Amino acid sequence: MTEAGATGFGWRPLTNVTPEEIEKGRNLPDSPPVATSTYHLTELLQQEIQVVTRLRELADELMTAQQALQKGECFFRRYLTSWDELERGGARCDEFVYHPLHAYALTKHLSLRWPALQEATRRLHNHSHHLEWILGREASAVRELDLLAAGVARLHDYYSLNLTALTQSNLISLLSSQPIPITIPISVSDLNYIGSRAAAANIWNSGVDFLGVALKLSLENNTSLQQPHSPDTLEPQHLATMFNRTVQMHDQLLERKGRRSKHHSAHPLPINTTLAKKRKYHKRVKEKGEEAVVLGRAGTQLQGIEQSMTLCRGHDIRPVNITSHLYCRYINNGSPLYLIGPLRMEVVSLVPYIVTLQGVVTSREAQDIKVTSAAFLEASSTVRFNGGKEISYQRTSSTAWLYEHNNNYLKQLTTRIETLLGVSAQEHVSAEAYQVVNYGAGGHYTVHHDTLSVPYLTHLRIATFLVYLSDVPQGGWTVFPWLGVGVAPKQGSALVWYNVNRAGVKDELVYHAACPVLFGDKWVINKWLHYGGQTLKVPCLPDSQSHIALPLN
Numbered sequence: 257m258t259e260a261g262a263t264g265f266g267w268r269p270l271t272n273v274t275p276e277e278i279e280k281g282r283n284l285p286d287s288p289p290v291a292t293s294t295y296h297l298t299e300l301l302q303q304e305i306q307v308v309t310r311l312r313e314l315a316d317e318l319m320t321a322q323q324a325l326q327k328g329e330c331f332f333r334r335y336l337t338s339w340d341e342l343e344r345g346g347a348r349c350d351e352f353v354y355h356p357l358h359a360y361a362l363t364k365h366l367s368l369r370w371p372a373l374q375e376a377t378r379r380l381h382n383h384s385h386h387l388e389w390i391l392g393r394e395a396s397a398v399r400e401l402d403l404l405a406a407g408v409a410r411l412h413d414y415y416s417l418n419l420t421a422l423t424q425s426n427l428i429s430l431l432s433s434q435p436i437p438i439t440i441p442i443s444v445s446d447l448n449y450i451g452s453r454a455a456a457a458n459i460w461n462s463g464v465d466f467l468g469v470a471l472k473l474s475l476e477n478n479t480s481l482q483q484p485h486s487p488d489t490l491e492p493q494h495l496a497t498m499f500n501r502t503v504q505m506h507d508q509l510l511e512r513k514g515r516r517s518k519h520h521s522a523h524p525l526p527i528n529t530t531l532a533k534k535r536k537y538h539k540r541v542k543e544k545g546e547e548a549v550v551l552g553r554a555g556t557q558l559q560g561i562e563q564s565m566t567l568c569r570g571h572d573i574r575p576v577n578i579t580s581h582l583y584c585r586y587i588n589n590g591s592p593l594y595l596i597g598p599l600r601m602e603v604v605s606l607v608p609y610i611v612t613l614q615g616v617v618t619s620r621e622a623q624d625i626k627v628t629s630a631a632f633l634e635a636s637s638t639v640r641f642n643g644g645k646e647i648s649y650q651r652t653s654s655t656a657w658l659y660e661h662n663n664n665y666l667k668q669l670t671t672r673i674e675t676l677l678g679v680s681a682q683e684h685v686s687a688e689a690y691q692v693v694n695y696g697a698g699g700h701y702t703v704h705h706d707t708l709s710v711p712y713l714t715h716l717r718i719a720t721f722l723v724y725l726s727d728v729p730q731g732g733w734t735v736f737p738w739l740g741v742g743v744a745p746k747q748g749s750a751l752v753w754y755n756v757n758r759a760g761v762k763d764e765l766v767y768h769a770a771c772p773v774l775f776g777d778k779w780v781i782n783k784w785l786h787y788g789g790q791t792l793k794v795p796c797l798p799d800s801q802s803h804i805a806l807p808l809n
């Protein structure tokens with residue numbers, strides 16, 4: 257489990273960081289993180305549309321220029337030829353222009369030839385203008401492509417993509433049997449690329465699967481393939497070597513480290529049939545089949561990952577005696593704000609108390625907040641134990657920190673949070689700035705806890721108020737493995753939980769994860785409420801292990 261919950265500023269809570277420091281920290285990287293946010297990927301697409309328009313113009317102009325040269329109509333040459341004539345007639349002599357016909361010839365040279373030359377030069381200048389513009393463009397780093405390939409591999413790991421359907425231009429997964437058409441066919445070299453990046457990202461099961469399909473197809477087609485950014489030709493023989501090497505590494509890793517950890521994943525059985533016969537694997541698979549679901553207490557890391565994956569696939573793992581006690585109702589918390597239009601509250605877990613609240617933010621507000629945050633989005637990081645920032649495969653998304661002065665709706669959102677929770681949510685005093693998160697293809701956040709290791713109790717993140725700023729058609733759920741809770745993002749809805757109990761002790765049951773986004777655009781906004789500033793609202797009962805639930809229930 258990652259001990260994370262991220263800030264862009266080491267361990268220092270954002271209540272202690274000034275807006276100026278935040279602004280200073282907002283140095284945009286040279287090329288935006290396109291792999292970790294749909295926003296930047298969309299921007300890249302818009303830019304690309306502009307680029308190709310210019311490139312088309314340039315190509316047309318170059319063609320015209322070339323044709324002009326070929327026809328011997330080069331304006332430069334004509335001009336110089338015209339000058340040569342004058343020179344031969346003695347134009348370098350001082351008295352040349354005393355002769356009326358020489359004066360006529362010189363003037364003709366200028367008035368008739370110069371505009372044509374100017375026109376030709378202007379065209380050239382246009383080329384250089386285009387060229388300068390093209391040269392100024394920063395291409396996305398190959399790292400971005402690698403991150404996206406790893407994202408696709410992760411999607412296969414979580415949602416078992418049907419790779420045969422994929423090669424036939426259809427995206428089908430465990431989430432839906434309804435195929436999502438792919439309008440650009442996947443080549444064998446793409447499959448090979450994704451497979452090798454999967455292995456590099458330690459998603460060995462996906463690596464084996466993608467490379468296996470690449471090899472199978474290449475043998476069927478028996479064609480040589482071009483790799484995406486290497487002039488090397490990829491022969492089926494080469495693919496076979498890569499596949500075999502990956503299988504070997506997969507089996508070794510499975511043998512040494514087991515099926516899954518937060519750093520790797522593998523198939524349940526070795527690919528090598530001799531190895532697969534080993535008793536320990538069959539024992540393991542059998543045990544797994546009988547393995548009970550762990551609920552209401554924290555289990556092992558492996559159980560946490562596997563349960564969160566099950567929840568990500570939309571399966572309910574809770575028995576009826578738990579789910580039958582859940583309920584929903586309309587609340588207004590006695591506030592005039594919600595008397596006319598109370599909010600629908602759904603209790604998704606009773607102990608600890610976790611609720612969703614519908615319609616906390618309107619679609620217009622959500623849109624406005626997304627637009628504001630877009631300029632500040634940076635690749636997300638997690639916080640190391642030593643307080644340093646770390647960009648890793650465990651959290652692939654882009655984040656932006658927003659203060660209330662950055663967007664007109666945020667002050668209102670703070671008031672709503674205070675009304676609904678009965679706590680103080682004032683930035684600098686009792687809460688952090690808002691954190692907007694945008695996920696890209698396959699973007700996710702592995703199982704983690706939102707409390708950070710902070711030196712002062714006042715900075716403890718006692719509660720998380722997360723609002724979904726978009727619907728997500730497939731994937732992207734928020735799941736709590738030890739509670740068996742899975743929540744599908746719904747634009748405008750909030751998901752609220754307390755990270756600590758009344759004594760301020762971290763609640764081990766609210767470890768949670770953001771499932772990979774299979775299809776769509778996922779945006780959330782987080783507000784982390786701090787212990788400091790809540791003394792009157794949430795009294796500390798040092799000996800109490802009870803969960804905080806007031807005043808929502």
Ligand SMILES: O=C(O)CCC(=O)C(=O)O
Nearest residue numbers: 261701733734769770780
């Ligand atoms: O995006 C989500 O569903 C959860 C995000 C989260 O847990 C976090 O940002 O700490």
Ligand SMILES: [Fe+2]
Nearest residue numbers: 261705706768
């Ligand atoms: Fe979180």
